Amino acid sequence: MSETSNPQLRARDDIVLKVEHLVVTFDVGRELVQAVSDVSFDIARGETLGLVGESGCGKSTVGRAIMQLPPPKGGKVIFKGQDITQLEGEALRKTRTALQMIFQDPISSLNPRRRVKDIIAEGLQIWERPNQRARVEEVMEAVGLDPETAADRRPHQFSGGQCQRICIARSLALDPDVLICDEPVSALDVSVQAQILNLLEDMKARYQLTMVFVAHNLAVVKHISDRVAVMYLGKLCEIGSVDAVYQHPSHPYTQALLASIPELETSQEDAIPLLQGDIPSPMNPPSGCRFRTRCPKAQAICAQQEPAMQASPSGIGDHFVACHFPG
Amino acid sequence: MTDSQHQTQQVPLLRVEELTVRLRGEAGIVHAVSDVSFQLQRGQTLGIVGESGSGKSVMARALMGLLPRRATHLMEGSVSLAVDGRVLELLKLSEREFRTLRGPRLAMVFQDPMTALNPVLTLGVQIAEPLQLHLGLNKAQAMARALELLTQVGIPDPEGRLRQYPHQLSGGMRQRVVIAIALACDPQVLLADEPTTALDVTVQRQVLDLLLALQRERQMGMVLITHDLGVVANRADHIAVMYAGRIVEYAPTSRLFSSMRHPYTEALFKSVPRLSDPSHTRLHAIPGRPPQLIDPAPGCAFAPRCPNAQQRCRRETPALAQIGDQHLHACFYPIGSKEVGA
Numbered sequence: 260m261s262e263t264s265n266p267q268l269r270a271r272d273d274i275v276l277k278v279e280h281l282v283v284t285f286d287v288g289r290e291l292v293q294a295v296s297d298v299s300f301d302i303a304r305g306e307t308l309g310l311v312g313e314s315g316c317g318k319s320t321v322g323r324a325i326m327q328l329p330p331p332k333g334g335k336v337i338f339k340g341q342d343i344t345q346l347e348g349e350a351l352r353k354t355r356t357a358l359q360m361i362f363q364d365p366i367s368s369l370n371p372r373r374r375v376k377d378i379i380a381e382g383l384q385i386w387e388r389p390n391q392r393a394r395v396e397e398v399m400e401a402v403g404l405d406p407e408t409a410a411d412r413r414p415h416q417f418s419g420g421q422c423q424r425i426c427i428a429r430s431l432a433l434d435p436d437v438l439i440c441d442e443p444v445s446a447l448d449v450s451v452q453a454q455i456l457n458l459l460e461d462m463k464a465r466y467q468l469t470m471v472f473v474a475h476n477l478a479v480v481k482h483i484s485d486r487v488a489v490m491y492l493g494k495l496c497e498i499g500s501v502d503a504v505y506q507h508p509s510h511p512y513t514q515a516l517l518a519s520i521p522e523l524e525t526s527q528e529d530a531i532p533l534l535q536g537d538i539p540s541p542m543n544p545p546s547g548c549r550f551r552t553r554c555p556k557a558q559a560i561c562a563q564q565e566p567a568m569q570a571s572p573s574g575i576g577d578h579f580v581a582c583h584f585p586g
Numbered sequence: 587m588t589d590s591q592h593q594t595q596q597v598p599l600l601r602v603e604e605l606t607v608r609l610r611g612e613a614g615i616v617h618a619v620s621d622v623s624f625q626l627q628r629g630q631t632l633g634i635v636g637e638s639g640s641g642k643s644v645m646a647r648a649l650m651g652l653l654p655r656r657a658t659h660l661m662e663g664s665v666s667l668a669v670d671g672r673v674l675e676l677l678k679l680s681e682r683e684f685r686t687l688r689g690p691r692l693a694m695v696f697q698d699p700m701t702a703l704n705p706v707l708t709l710g711v712q713i714a715e716p717l718q719l720h721l722g723l724n725k726a727q728a729m730a731r732a733l734e735l736l737t738q739v740g741i742p743d744p745e746g747r748l749r750q751y752p753h754q755l756s757g758g759m760r761q762r763v764v765i766a767i768a769l770a771c772d773p774q775v776l777l778a779d780e781p782t783t784a785l786d787v788t789v790q791r792q793v794l795d796l797l798l799a800l801q802r803e804r805q806m807g808m809v810l811i812t813h814d815l816g817v818v819a820n821r822a823d824h825i826a827v828m829y830a831g832r833i834v835e836y837a838p839t840s841r842l843f844s845s846m847r848h849p850y851t852e853a854l855f856k857s858v859p860r861l862s863d864p865s866h867t868r869l870h871a872i873p874g875r876p877p878q879l880i881d882p883a884p885g886c887a888f889a890p891r892c893p894n895a896q897q898r899c900r901r902e903t904p905a906l907a908q909i910g911d912q913h914l915h916a917c918f919y920p921i922g923s924k925e926v927g928a
């Protein structure tokens with residue numbers, strides 16, 4: 260596969276994380292699934308990048324590839340100027356402490372046999388950091404857990420929302436630069452979801468975090484992100500600031516995603532055409548533009564030629580779209 | 587109004603009165619459903635909204651006669667279904683009697699389509715089986731009807747699909763098949779328990795639109811259970827909000843959204859992230875979390891999280907009371923009442 264050009268990568272000196280031509284494949288039986296195909300984006304210091312798309316489009320795989328869990332098949336992950344896909348052993352493990360990840364199912368990502376304070380202190384112990392106890396108490400308080408009552412308890416004594424707080428505290432203990440959140444509120448009730456989203460915003464400000472926020476709920480992503488990247492079948496379709504992507508969605512897929520959100524206001528249903536059919540199998544993606552089998556605007560060229568990333572017709576800065584007929 | 591419509595206004599299709607269900611849980615008796623009452627007319631959709639653990643699924647399973655007897659500590663109240671001019675009291679039925687109702691009278695769509703399907707049977711067999719059992723069709727007739735149903739729920743290449751197994755379908759397709767099975771015997775009442783929670787947003791909307799279209803076409807009564815107010819906002823005729831096993835507010839949908847009175851309804855409404863809000867808008871979280879339903883404390887279950895709570899709320903349990911045309915709530919100090927201090 261030939262590499263595409265990447266006009267969406269920004270020439271700024273405060274880029275903390277840059278992903279270039281990322282490719283991740285999985286062996287499924289005798290076949291090879293390309294879960295992520297040539298994805299590139301960057302994140303500036305203090306930014307939150309929202310990553311959206313339907314189930315199976317490769318969002319989590321991108322998140323894990325950034326963490327080198329496992330290292331991607333192709334492409335670069337440049338963290339603070341260094342391509343970490345080239346790192347191994349101790350150097351990689353050390354760099355990973357600066358990149359932390361939290362997941363959708365907080366309960367199963369905590370060891371049920373360990374006490375909360377030990378779970379949070381784990382990284383501190385491995386890296387023999389000083390003042391471990393004080394640091395554990397600091398982050399527990401930050402995430403709204405009372406060290407007095409919570410430190411000696413075990414995960415099963417907490418609700419899903421509380422467990423997500425524990426996971427967040429654990430991820431913050433080593434003072435990371437980047438926090439990758441993979442659907443951190445999808446399994447939570449709306450009321451608790453709002454608590455955790457507010458908490459993540461607070462933590463970002465308090466610890467100067469740069470974030471990747473993976474989710475399929477576009478309203479949630481809008482609330483927390485500065486920029487948004489939309490994925491479809493392992494490809495990036497559109498990327499831009501929240502305002503650009505939500506006010507001027509330029510890719511037919513982004514438009515369809517936005518149209519399908521259930522809204523609270525009891526307005527009558529709008530006339531935007533809904534997506535028909537299901538996402539095709541990634542084993543055997545459509546030729547040309549991968550969205551063409553569901554796209555209301557598809558033309559002959561869409562089957563022949565893969566659309567390259569180009570500036571969006573919105574005219575808004577740093578807004579890019581991969582479509583032959585954007586707008 | 588035609589005569590038949592007039593009659594259905596008189597006798598509701600489904601009437602639930604003071605339904606109370608207590609289950610034997612690992613940690614004690616769970617007060618899963620308490621004093622729930624509502625009515626459902628033919629051709630109407632009732633939305634039931636509440637957080638996880640608020641008793642929605644237990645209530646739905648109770649109506650379907652699907653709660654395991656061994657786990658049921660107590661089941662009280664009345665559930666009556668109008669069937670061919672008679673009124674059946676469902677809570678008094680034996681399992682055998684219930685079995686004849688499931689399919690042609692009452693049907694349910696569950697959250698996870700995979701658990702509702704048998705992984706080792708083809709879709710054709712799974713759809714045709716209830717048709718043979720309940721409607722006495724022969725195999726060929728049942729298969730023909732199965733094909734028709736798959737077409738109705740919008741499955742492309744339905745003939746090919748009849749020979750496939752559940753794992754060969756995407757989540758959205760599986761849920762369509764589950765809907766086809768639920769509708770196979772033309773039920774009068776459809777209980778849809780979070781039918782789209784496990785699906786992607788784009789597919790969610792397709793499946794919800796499909797359910798509604800079929801409900802209208804067949805004039806079924808539908809109970810649409812969800813934790814997402816957005817799902818029922820444009821779709822239900824009435825909405826019941828559940829908290830800790832009780833209905834705390836009930837109103838016609840537009841009225842609920844325009845003049846909600848229960849503090850929990852409002853809190854739930856405000857905590858939903860809106861697409862219309864600018865990025866980084868602070869969300870209105872509800873402090874704390876829903877109560878355990880074991881040994882419930884006296885008083886209003888929402889009191890520990892309620893901004894309007896006062897002394898009385900911790901002593902007495904507010905009853906669901908009528909406050910306007912078809913609008914009920916269970917609260918001592920509802921939104922907009924004078925007694926609520928600043």
Ligand SMILES: Nc1ncnc2c1ncn2[C@@H]1O[C@H](COP(=O)(O)OP(=O)(O)OP(=O)(O)O)[C@@H](O)[C@H]1O
Binds near residue numbers: 294315
């Ligand atoms: N370990 C694995 N082995 C084989 N295939 C995998 C593996 N992990 C992911 N995949 C495949 O890679 C693709 C992308 O998966 P991924 O989990 O990244 O999607 P996602 O966008 O995070 O979806 P979701 O919204 O469901 O979490 C899918 O087709 C998935 O089936």
Ligand SMILES: Nc1ncnc2c1ncn2[C@@H]1O[C@H](COP(=O)(O)OP(=O)(O)O)[C@@H](O)[C@H]1O
Binds near residue numbers: 616641
């Ligand atoms: N089979 C069961 N045995 C004991 N407790 C149960 C059982 N099923 C559900 N519960 C409990 O009943 C309460 C209500 O559950 P449920 O109806 O599933 O909630 P919802 O559907 O609103 O999320 C919860 O506390 C749940 O743990």
Ligand code: SF4
Binds near residue numbers: 511549555583
């Ligand atoms: S390239 Fe063609 S098929 Fe793809 S999104 Fe654009 S118009 Fe649709």
Ligand code: SF4
Binds near residue numbers: 889896899904916
């Ligand atoms: S009864 Fe009291 S605690 Fe309960 S919702 Fe009303 S004001 Fe709040």
Ligand SMILES: [Mg+2]
Binds near residue numbers: 318319320441442
């Ligand atoms: Mg994922």
Ligand SMILES: [Mg+2]
Binds near residue numbers: 642643644779
């Ligand atoms: Mg449920």
